[in-house]
Amino acid sequence: MKSSKICNNIVALICLVLVLSRSESMLAGKSDHVENSKAPFRCLRKCLCSGDMETILCEYSPPDIIKHFQAKLGAAKRLSIRNSKIDQLYNDTFNNMLLMAELTITRSYMYGIAEKSLQQFPRLTHLDLSFNKIEIVGKPVSFMDKHFNWAVAHLPNFMTSKLLRYVDLSGNSIRHISQEQLYGMKYVQHLNLSSNNILRIDSGYTLLMGLKELDLSYNRITEVDVKFGASQLLLEELYLSHNYIRKIPTLEYFSCAHLERMDVSFNDLHEIMSVGISHCSNIKYLNLENNKISLIKDSDFQFLTELEILNVARNQIKSIQNGSFDFNSKLQELYISDNSITHIDDFTFFGLKSATIMDLSKNRITFVAENTFNKNVWLCYLYLHGNKVHHIAPKTFKNLPLLRIVNLSDNLLTTPYSSWFLSPSGEFYFNVTELKVEERIRTTTATFLTSGNNWMCDCSTKDFHRWALGQTNSSGQATASPRIVCYSPSFHSGKNLLKLEAAKLSCDTMFHAKYFILYHKRYFLMSTLIILTLVAYLRKAALAKRRFHNL
Structure with missing residues (x-):
């Protein structure tokens, strides 16, 4: 009996402990709930938020994502919404967001923007609405509001924020921007309108007095207003590539005094003078790739004394007049590949005293004279591959002490000369341990690429064969040798010239x-x-x- 009473008391004690613990947990749960009600706002699903809610990043979010944040966006300064299903912005979409500085809504389905939806950001500096479905900026657009009624409203008016510096409207379907809107962006410094359907650069762009960078590439521009060249813009970078421009009005000195970079590639320009850059003396980068230019005149670049990079590749250039680069002593990179140049005179590159890269590949050059690169003492990379060169003068590279790569592949060369591979002091280039990769010649100073030529391994190469095999370093060891792969006669085809015996290099029938x-x-x-x-x-x-x- 006593044992049964003891057991009953123990069971009762355990039940009492369980009841007390459960009541404590319930009280703790209530207190946690009260504390959580006062806790900071938690970020929604598919979004990342900073602890102070100043930065919010959402991706693949629903159309009503902004509504969920509206009560907590008063402190937000940076809002980025990408790949969402937002199609419209209403007048009350961004209420109470007076601190917003950077707004990004990109890669969505947005086509309707209410007139006052973006006028509530007095501190806005960065606006990115790229890759949406916006068609017109500054004209009425019909769209369905939240009550399923059709309304007419203007697309964003930027005149309210004087702090706005960056606007990105690329990847839309914009055809025209009204002068009112352009005037409203007069404080903007970077404007990106690439990948749209703009047909003309009209005089309204002259109202962008604070603009430093303008990108109108990948549009359908065919005409440039004359007033654009006579404006007093502060442009530093102008990008007009991938359009249908045939001529650009002459840019006066006061309109391009600060211009440093200009890209007019992939257009329909027939001559360099049609670019209208004769007064842009401060330009440093000029891209004229893939146009229809057929001639480089001696007066085309004479006023571009600060030019550092020039690209005229993929044109129809047949000749370069002597003195064309006499005033471009600061030019460092020159690209003239994929043209139809057949001849280069001794004085063609006479003025390029700072050139480090010269790309003359894929032309129709047949001969390289001894003094062609005589004044290009800073030249490091020279590309001559894909031409029809059958002869290079023996001392062509004698004044190029900094040479690193010379690409002579895919030409019609038949006889190598030992003087090609000598430095100006007479020291043999190949004075390091042997390092050969397929048909490359690796040296301490230069790498000569020689594949795809018609090297003849007969009596005409005996002197070069004897000279190359006789080269030794200071320790008396044989140096790395240039890899010249024989093309003819047929029984030597595919063999390394320097691995053949001298007796087999004969011209006897x-x-x-x-x-x-x-x-x-x-x-x-x-x-x-x-x-x-x-x-x-x-x-x-x-x-x-x-x-x-x-x-």
Whole structure:
């Protein structure tokens, strides 16, 4: 009996402890709920928020994402919404967001923007509405409001924020921007309108008095207003690539005094003078790639004394007049590849005293004279591949001490000269341990790429063969040798010139015939066997036919 009473008391005590613990947990849960009600706002799903709610980043969010944040966006300074399904912005979308400085709504389906939806940001400095479906800026656009009624409203008016410096409207379907809107962006410094459907640069762009960078590439521009060239803009960078421009009005000095970068590539320009840059003396980067320019005149670049990078590749240039670069002593990179140049005079590149990169590849150059690069002492990279060069003067590279890469591949060269591979002091370039990759020549100073030529391994290369094999370093060890792959005669084809014996480098026809037979010996044996087999078969057939007639 006593033991049963003890057990009952223990059970009762355990139940009491459980009840008390449960009541405490319930009280703790209530207190946590009260504390959570006062806790900071938690970020929504598919969004990232900073602790102070100043920065919010959302991706693949629903159309009503801003509504969920509206009560807590009073302190927000940076809001970025990407790949969402937002299609419209209403007048009350951004209420109570007076501290907003950077707003990004990109890669969405937005086509409707209410007139006052973006006029509530007095501190806005950065606006990105790229890759949406905006068609017109500054004209009425019909869209359905939140009550499913059709309304007419203007697209964003930027006149309210004097702090706005960056506007990105690229990747939309904009065809026109009204002068009112352009005047409203007079404080903007960077304006990106690329990848739209703009057809013309009108005089309204002259109202952008504070603009430093204008990007109108990948549009359908065919005409540039004359007033654009006579404006007093402070432009530093102008990008007009991938349009249909045939001529740009002459940019007066006061309109391009600060211009440093200009890209007019992939247009329909027929001459360089049609770019209208004769007064832009401070320009440093000029891209004229993929146009229809056929001639470089001696007066095309004479006023561009600060030019550092010039790209005229993929045009139809057939000749370059002497003195074309005499006033471009600061030019460092020159790209003239993919043209139809056939001849280069001794004084063509005479003025390029600071050039480090010269790309003359994929032209029709047949000959390189001895003094072609005589004044280009800073040249490091020279590309001549893909031409029709059959001869390079022996001392062409004698005044190029900083040379790193010379690409001579895919030409018609037949005979190498030892003077190509000598530094100005006479020291052999190949004075390091052997380092050869396929058909490359690696040196301490230069890398010569020589594949795809018609190297003849006969008596004409004996001198070079003897000279290259005789090169040794200060320790008396053989240096790395240039890899010249033979093209002819056929029995040497594919072999390294410097691995051949000197006795096999001959121009004797009997010698060639002997080695031709030895080299093709197995082919002769196979053909002889086939012929004997065919004769035996024909003889057997003739005997069978004779026996048949005798029967």
